[in-house]
Amino acid sequence: MVMVYCRECGAKHSDKAKACPKCGYQVRSSDMDKSVLVYVLLACFLGFWGVHKFYAGKTGQGTAMLLMGTIGWLLILPGIAVWIWAFVDFVIGLCSFDEPERIFGKK
Numbered sequence: 724m725v726m727v728y729c730r731e732c733g734a735k736h737s738d739k740a741k742a743c744p745k746c747g748y749q750v751r752s753s754d755m756d757k758s759v760l761v762y763v764l765l766a767c768f769l770g771f772w773g774v775h776k777f778y779a780g781k782t783g784q785g786t787a788m789l790l791m792g793t794i795g796w797l798l799i800l801p802g803i804a805v806w807i808w809a810f811v812d813f814v815i816g817l818c819s820f821d822e823p824e825r826i827f828g829k830k
Protein backbone atom coordinates (compact mmCIF):
# COMPACT_ATOMS: atom_id res chain seq x y z
CA MET A 724 0.00 0.00 0.00
CA VAL A 725 1.23 3.47 -0.89
CA MET A 726 0.03 6.71 0.61
CA VAL A 727 -0.91 9.29 -1.99
CA TYR A 728 -2.13 12.86 -1.76
CA CYS A 729 -5.70 13.70 -2.68
CA ARG A 730 -5.82 15.75 -5.88
CA GLU A 731 -8.65 17.88 -4.49
CA CYS A 732 -7.84 18.67 -0.86
CA GLY A 733 -4.27 17.38 -0.47
CA ALA A 734 -5.11 14.96 2.36
CA LYS A 735 -3.10 11.74 2.53
CA HIS A 736 -4.90 8.52 1.81
CA SER A 737 -4.22 5.01 0.57
CA ASP A 738 -3.75 4.52 -3.14
CA LYS A 739 -6.22 1.66 -2.81
CA ALA A 740 -8.99 3.98 -1.60
CA LYS A 741 -11.80 4.51 -4.10
CA ALA A 742 -12.44 8.00 -2.75
CA CYS A 743 -10.70 10.52 -0.48
CA PRO A 744 -11.89 9.98 3.14
CA LYS A 745 -11.69 13.71 3.85
CA CYS A 746 -13.42 15.39 0.92
CA GLY A 747 -14.95 12.40 -0.87
CA TYR A 748 -13.11 13.10 -4.13
CA GLN A 749 -13.53 10.07 -6.40
CA VAL A 750 -10.15 8.64 -7.32
CA ARG A 751 -10.24 7.58 -10.93
CA SER A 752 -8.80 4.28 -12.01
CA SER A 753 -6.16 6.04 -14.10
CA ASP A 754 -4.87 7.69 -10.93
CA MET A 755 -4.60 4.38 -9.17
CA ASP A 756 -2.99 1.97 -11.59
CA LYS A 757 -0.92 4.23 -13.81
CA SER A 758 1.81 6.61 -12.77
CA VAL A 759 2.95 9.66 -14.73
CA LEU A 760 6.38 9.24 -13.12
CA VAL A 761 6.72 5.71 -14.55
CA TYR A 762 5.57 7.02 -17.94
CA VAL A 763 8.20 9.80 -17.87
CA LEU A 764 10.98 7.40 -16.85
CA LEU A 765 10.00 4.92 -19.55
CA ALA A 766 9.89 7.72 -22.16
CA CYS A 767 13.32 8.89 -20.99
CA PHE A 768 15.15 5.57 -20.97
CA LEU A 769 13.15 3.26 -23.25
CA GLY A 770 11.20 5.85 -25.26
CA PHE A 771 12.82 4.95 -28.58
CA TRP A 772 11.18 1.52 -28.31
CA GLY A 773 7.79 3.06 -27.46
CA VAL A 774 7.66 1.27 -24.10
CA HIS A 775 5.89 4.27 -22.50
CA LYS A 776 3.20 4.11 -25.21
CA PHE A 777 2.47 0.47 -24.35
CA TYR A 778 2.37 1.49 -20.68
CA ALA A 779 -0.20 4.20 -21.49
CA GLY A 780 -2.26 1.65 -23.42
CA LYS A 781 -1.53 3.23 -26.81
CA THR A 782 -0.47 -0.01 -28.48
CA GLY A 783 -0.67 1.31 -32.05
CA GLN A 784 1.71 4.19 -31.41
CA GLY A 785 3.89 1.91 -29.31
CA THR A 786 4.21 -0.59 -32.15
CA ALA A 787 5.06 2.22 -34.58
CA MET A 788 7.78 3.51 -32.26
CA LEU A 789 9.11 0.00 -31.65
CA LEU A 790 9.48 -0.58 -35.40
CA MET A 791 11.03 2.87 -35.93
CA GLY A 792 13.39 2.34 -33.01
CA THR A 793 14.62 -1.02 -34.27
CA ILE A 794 14.44 -1.66 -38.03
CA GLY A 795 13.92 2.11 -38.56
CA TRP A 796 17.63 2.60 -37.87
CA LEU A 797 18.39 0.85 -41.16
CA LEU A 798 17.00 3.95 -42.87
CA ILE A 799 18.59 6.31 -40.28
CA LEU A 800 15.84 8.94 -40.48
CA PRO A 801 13.05 6.99 -38.69
CA GLY A 802 15.54 6.15 -35.98
CA ILE A 803 16.30 9.83 -35.41
CA ALA A 804 12.60 10.75 -35.66
CA VAL A 805 11.67 8.26 -32.93
CA TRP A 806 14.27 9.82 -30.60
CA ILE A 807 12.62 13.23 -31.10
CA TRP A 808 9.16 11.66 -30.67
CA ALA A 809 10.24 10.02 -27.39
CA PHE A 810 11.77 13.30 -26.20
CA VAL A 811 8.51 15.19 -26.94
CA ASP A 812 6.56 12.51 -25.01
CA PHE A 813 9.06 12.88 -22.17
CA VAL A 814 8.51 16.67 -22.01
CA ILE A 815 4.71 16.26 -22.25
CA GLY A 816 4.92 13.72 -19.41
CA LEU A 817 6.88 16.18 -17.28
CA CYS A 818 4.11 18.75 -17.81
CA SER A 819 1.31 16.25 -17.06
CA PHE A 820 1.84 15.33 -13.41
CA ASP A 821 -1.33 17.29 -12.55
CA GLU A 822 -3.26 15.92 -15.53
CA PRO A 823 -2.60 12.17 -16.00
CA GLU A 824 -5.65 11.98 -18.29
CA ARG A 825 -3.63 13.92 -20.89
CA ILE A 826 -1.43 10.81 -21.20
CA PHE A 827 -3.67 7.94 -20.21
CA GLY A 828 -6.99 9.31 -21.46
CA LYS A 829 -10.22 9.61 -19.50
CA LYS A 830 -11.67 6.42 -18.08
Ligand SMILES: [Zn+2]
Nearest residue numbers: 729732743746
Ligand atom coordinates in the same frame (compact mmCIF):
# COMPACT_ATOMS: atom_id res chain seq x y z
ZN1 LIG B 1 -9.63 14.98 -0.56
